[in-house]
Amino acid sequence: xxxxxxxxxxxxxxxxxxxxxxxxxxxxxxxxxxxxxxxxxxxxxxxxxxxxxxxxxxxxxxxxxxxxxxxxxxxxxxxxxxxxxxxxxxxxxxxxxxxxxxxxxxxxxxxxxxxxxxxxxxxxxxxxxxxxxxxxxxxxxxxxxxxxxxxxxxxxxx
Numbered sequence: 808x809x810x811x812x813x814x815x816x817x818x819x820x821x822x823x824x825x826x827x828x829x830x831x832x833x834x835x836x837x838x839x840x841x842x843x844x845x846x847x848x849x850x851x852x853x854x855x856x857x858x859x860x861x862x863x864x865x866x867x868x869x870x871x872x873x874x875x876x877x878x879x880x881x882x883x884x885x886x887x888x889x890x891x892x893x894x895x896x897x898x899x900x901x902x903x904x905x906x907x908x909x910x911x912x913x914x915x916x917x918x919x920x921x922x923x924x925x926x927x928x929x930x931x932x933x934x935x936x937x938x939x940x941x942x943x944x945x946x947x948x949x950x951x952x953x954x955x956x957x958x959x960x961x962x963x964x965x
């Protein structure tokens with residue numbers, strides 16, 4: 808006679824039961840992926856059209872793995888940091904081509920250095936422009952004072 812465990816005792820599923828999917832095994836619809844990433848399905852289709860994603864198909868529907876989700880996160884981060892889509896694609900293409908990831912990491916570092924240099928130059932250019940605008944502001948205020956014109960109050964956005 809076999810004893811049944813108490814109702815609150817966990818039991819293993821029968822051996823013929825399908826395994827529970829791990830989070831990494833779950834496939835996402837385009838709507839689910841878009842929602843998780845805070846973007847539109849149209850944006851995902853755009854990146855597909857550029858060859859950055861190649862989703863699986865379940866009938867006529869696109870389905871995305873967690874690998875696809877990770878690729879999208881890299882794409883969105885690259886976009887946010889100002890990398891070109893070509894640079895992001897080159898980086899992603901090296902993932903499968905180089906099991907050591909050495910080439911991928913070297914490419915990432917070189918692109919990062921270039922982006923830092925570009926942004927530092929933009930910051931210098933912006934600082935020069937701001938300095939010139941502040942000088943123009945002072946000259947204009949001085950000309951208004953000399954002409955007896957009351958300058959308007961500065962408002963946010965002016």
